[in-house]
Amino acid sequence: MVEKECPAVVSCADILALATRDSVVYLGGPSWEVGLRRRDSTTASRLDANxxxxxxxxxxxxxxxxxxxxxVSEKDLVALSGAHTIDLAQCRLFGPHTYNDTNIDASYAKFLQSKCPRTGNDKLLELLDRQTPFPFDNLYYKNLAQKKVLLHSDQKLYTGDSTDHLVGNMLRIELQFFNDFFEDMVKMRRIKPLTGGKKGRSDSIVLKSTKHQLLKIM
Ligand code: HEM
Structure with a gap:
């Protein structure tokens, strides 16, 4: 629809990047400058994604x-994972952590198991950050310290290993988390982006048009 209205100006990748930044800001998190002119891929591969x-x-x-x-470094891994301070995950993805792992708070595991049986209810959704599900804050790291996170991979960031002190830093100083998070979001733009080329986006009108188009599709 956007392409029809405004050809060769705004890519889906740019829209996603802008919507991500604006959602974080709306929920009280940090802001950053989004690098535009991303090119969309013309194909999709489930295998590559997996x-x-x-x-x-x-x-x-x-x-x-x-x-x-x-x-992306270990420090960036810990800061970016802080995005799990918002939104939801499906039972089929967090279930194994509640049944198979020991590094989970017992009452939290029991609560999750009451909603997510060993089999079935695969699509049931649970909050990634039960304490403060909507604000974009640093309490995800407190959840890690209390062993009250939803995903096995999240808890692995705080299990007496090399990333523990990084979690501690984020937990102590919210500003540290915000600074690292926005720096890393900007850094991620440099991971093999498709830009320019035949199907590149027009530079001169991109800022004005993006704002205009976003308002139109919202
Ligand atoms: C460290 C490795 C990561 C793993 C293993 C991981 C895994 C997951 C899983 C399993 C879900 C739930 C998906 C579902 O139930 O359908 C999820 C959700 C989410 N993740 Fe991550 N994630 C990781 C890193 C990140 C990063 C770096 C960001 C952003 C900077 C992020 C942002 C989100 C958001 C916003 C959601 C909720 C919305 C959604 O389900 O798409 N995650 N993640």
Whole structure:
């Protein structure tokens, strides 16, 4: 629809990047300048996505390796994971953590199990941050320290290993989390972006038009 209204100006990737930044700001988090002129891929690959995107079953070393493959450090991994201060996850993805792991608060595990049986109810949604589900804040890190996070991979960031002190920093100083988070969101723009080229987006009108188009589609 956007392409029809405004050809070669706004890509879906740009819209997603802008919507992400604006959602974080709306929920009280930090702001950053979004690098525009991303190009959309013309194909989609489930295999590529599954190979690149980290899974909730990952161990800490696999998480670190997965992020390192994209040039993202351990510190960035911890800061970016703070995005789990908002939104939801499905039972089929958090269930194993509640049944198979010991590094989860017992009453929290019991509560989750009452909603998410071992089999069935796969699509049931639960808050990633039960304490403060809507504001974008640093209490996700408090959940980690209290062993009250939803995902196995999240809890792996705080299990007596090399990332514990980074979690501690984010937990102590919210501003530290905000600064690191927005710096990393800007950094992520540099991970193999498709820009320019034949189907590149027009630079001169992109800012004005993006604002205009976003208002139209909202
Ligand atoms: C560290 C590795 C990560 C793993 C293993 C992971 C895993 C997951 C999983 C399993 C869900 C629930 C999806 C569902 O139930 O359909 C989720 C949700 C979410 N994640 Fe992550 N994530 C990671 C890092 C990140 C990062 C870096 C960000 C953003 C900077 C992020 C932002 C979100 C958001 C906003 C949601 C809720 C909305 C949604 O389900 O798409 N995550 N994540």
């Amino acid at each position: 190979n690149s995107i980290p899974a909730p079953s990952f161990s800490l070393s696999t998480l670190k390796q997965n992020f390192a493959n994209q040039g």
